[in-house]
Amino acid sequence: MTIDEISASSMANKGKGGGVANQFSKLLSTTDEIEESNKTRQQLEQQQRAIQAELKPLLAIPTMKQLEDENKVEEEKLVLLQKEIEAVKDRIANPSKVAAAAVPSRMSSGHSSASYYPANRFQQPKPKPQDKTTLKRKINHMLGEYKARKRKCMDFVDMIADAMEKRPKDVMGEKVLDLETDEQEWGMYEECTTGKIYGTKPKSNAKRGLLGKKNGNNDVDEVPIVKIPAKYKDF
Secondary structure (H helix, E strand, O other): OOHHHHHHHHHHOOOOOHHHHHHHHHHOOOHHHHHHHHHHHHHHHHHHHHHHHHHHHHHHOOOHHHHHHHHHHHHHHHHHHHHHHHHHHHHHHOHHHHHHHHOOHHHHHOOOHHHHOOOOOOOOOOOOOOOHHHHHHHHHHHHHHHHHHHHHHHHHHHHHHHHHOOOHHHHOOOOOOOOOOHHHHHOEEEEOOOOEEEEOOOOOOOOEOOOOOEOOOOOOOOOOOEEEOOOOOOO
16 A cells, blocks of 8 residues: 555544554555655666676687587597598508408308409499389470570570561671581471471582482481470370
8 A cells, every 4th residue: 555545544433543644654665765765776787797798708709618528529520530540541551451351251261252242333323214104204394494595595595686676597607706506516407296307408519410419428408406395184
C-alpha cells in the first residue's frame, strides 16, 4: 500500500488507526526516493552494458593454456606429416624394396607373378550399357539444348544485322563477328527431322568423259557424314 492509500483508509475509518498509518508511512518510500532509485538502477544497468561490451573482445582472446594446447596439437600433426614425408622419400629412393614388400606372401607359396598381376590390370573397366529409354532421353535433351542455343545465336545475329543494315551472312563473317558455323565445321550435315541437307557440297575433281559422265567411282553423290537425329517419341 502507498501512503495515499493508507491516508484514504484512515479517513474512511474516521481517524481510527491513524497511529498505525503513521507508523506505516515511516516504513514506506516516498515518490522522490522511488524516482531516485529508478535513476540509479538505470545508471547501473548502463554501466553493466558498457562493462560487458569492453569484456567481450577481451574474453575472445585465448588464454595461455588454450594456446599451449593448440600448439601441442599442431606439433603432433607436424610430426606425423614429417614421418609421412620421410616414408615417401624412402619409397622413392628404394623402389626395389617397395616392390618386394608389395608382393603378397602367397607368391612365395608357389603362385607366379603373372597370376598375381594379370595382363589387363591397367585396363579400365568397360562401361555398362545404358538403358535405351535413358539414352533416348539424353539424346532428346542434347538436341533441345543444341537447337535452343542455335536459335538464340541466330536471333542475336539477326538483331545485329538489322541494326547495321547488313545481311546476316555478312555479320557472321570475319569482318564483324567471325562466327564458326556448323557448315564450316561439318561441311554438309543433314537435319533428320525435316530431311533437309545444309551446307555446300564440295566440288568434285573427277574428270568427265565425252558424254559428260564422271570417270571412276565418283559418280555416286556424296552423303553427309554428320546427321542431326530427330527427337524420339516412342517412350
